[in-house]
Amino acid sequence: MKKHNFYAGPSILPDYTIENTIEALKDFAGMGLSLLEISHRSKQFVAVVDEAVALFKELLQIPEGYSVIFLGGGASLQFCMIPYNLLGKKAAYLNTGEWATKAIKEAKMFGEVSVVGSSEDKNFNYIPRGYEIPADADYFHITTNNTIYGTEILEDLDSPVPLVADMSSDIFSRPIDISKYAIIYGGAQKNLAPAGVTFVIIKNDILGKVERSIPTMLKYSTHISKESMFNTPPVLPIFAALQTLKWLKNMGGVAEMEKINIRKASLLYDEIERNSLFKATIPAKEDRSRMNVCFVMNEGFEQFEKEFNDFATEHGMIGLKGHRSVGGFRASLYNAMPYESVEALVAVMQKFENLKK
């Protein structure tokens, strides 16, 4: 039976990425060796990194003056690298969920942190608005998509201070005005690659302004000056990222991808609204994530939660169980998720509704 992969991350990747990675594991670039066992300094792999950086810049229309680097350690390591490199005296953070909360915790080790807005009062089920960003902050940090709670900041915010965004789970899902950001970073294991690589898009002139000494590996300038080759980078995840970038370009780029993502998310949210058994966890439509659609059993149908989960699993749906902080269900609709898989999920929801009528 066809499986539909709704995991929140690591998550579905394009067949193109998986197939090309399998081929490279058999023979990388005609070298007669597996991708798993080639030097990162071989000219064939250096070309992979160069092409991945070039496609990042092309697909996101990254202006001059920005660097793109690939690191290990995950977005969680960025939670301390950001303040290590940027926080002189004070930073502003928006608290929209668990990952934002973790980023705030790390920043507090390096200086004053002003949490300018938070949706913690309602279990992070909305995006705060109308807050003020202190003009004397070194930067303002946001998490654009909140994987666990299913909210998303769908516009490029105006900030009076350098804007830093964790886009782990929505990078490449829509066009972004990069010039509004100082740093965009993210773990690659949603819209880009298998787990193990973190991308950082960084405006070069934001660096070098703090006084503290920074361990070499935690200093962005180390990796920028060595073009992600200061130490051995995660070779396979970078290769796979390049395949996804090529696929994305073939699909028409981020503008085209946004249209598909809107169609997929609308299809599912509309069904949740229509279906008497379910309800969305995010009340305000404009705050609903296109990447992670969270829903629970409607009032009066709570007792069917486990049954629906089993029913969906039997129909080939994988990874639908919601995060324990929210409960219910979470359907992650990343770029690689086909429209047909969302249709299949909707059909299962309708079939289950008919059973319970």
Add this chain to the structure above:
Amino acid sequence: MKKHNFYAGPSILPDYTIENTIEALKDFAGMGLSLLEISHRSKQFVAVVDEAVALFKELLQIPEGYSVIFLGGGASLQFCMIPYNLLGKKAAYLNTGEWATKAIKEAKMFGEVSVVGSSEDKNFNYIPRGYEIPADADYFHITTNNTIYGTEILEDLDSPVPLVADMSSDIFSRPIDISKYAIIYGGAQKNLAPAGVTFVIIKNDILGKVERSIPTMLKYSTHISKESMFNTPPVLPIFAALQTLKWLKNMGGVAEMEKINIRKASLLYDEIERNSLFKATIPAKEDRSRMNVCFVMNEGFEQFEKEFNDFATEHGMIGLKGHRSVGGFRASLYNAMPYESVEALVAVMQKFENLKK
């Protein structure tokens, strides 16, 4: 033509590892999904991590009281994590090459560093002996195998203070008396896995003795308490590491592997001694690495360096060029390198000698 992979790292892996990883990219654990797109919290992948930890403990006979964790970021990130977690006032380091030098540089940001011995005076072509380790040091750090220069510490040293060892390039190449060490760490991309995962074997009671606040991701206790699942770990490299551990067990374990490694290294060093065209760069036989055999053209034959490199390449030898700090050639003979490949290299050296006679 059969390729012989002499890369220093990322480097040759067992066919078993590569083939099983390819199969898992097609369908992981019968889930109907690729290893590249499964949740790290799926029970199937949690089982992979558990089995990898268990095999680490079994193959290295790790005593009670130690943890094994898998991290991202490379051994280079450990260069700052070690002092972050362990350096209260003073640490002792042995300087045996470029990686040791980098580790020393990071430690100096956290406290006093006593370099108790160094072979820098002779371009790191020997292992220092007869040094004294200060009894008031928080730990003593060594690099057991020096990939670039081709020296290796082949015994488990006695240290009056906790011993910390970077074993990136010789872990699993011989039995180790783990009880003599407080921490053993390494990038996995030599004897274990593709690039992207770092292992740390850590004596639990060594932690919690420094006063400073440590960023969450840089704190060993974070990863120990979450069994390498605090954040998304590098899924594929950990899966591949498990395959290599299984292969190693099938091969008879580290004691058997040491015998094979001694045979391989002896075969090549003996040929270098015999062959009039070449000479080893490490004079003392007891300091010569079994993992990285470094050699240069003999006096009077320097002009043939490029020609031999091309000749070897034409005969299927890959990655033989020495590091720029040493020049000449470096044949890396990691666990996965078959004896037959060393024989093939020796045959090429003899053929080249006959051409020049």
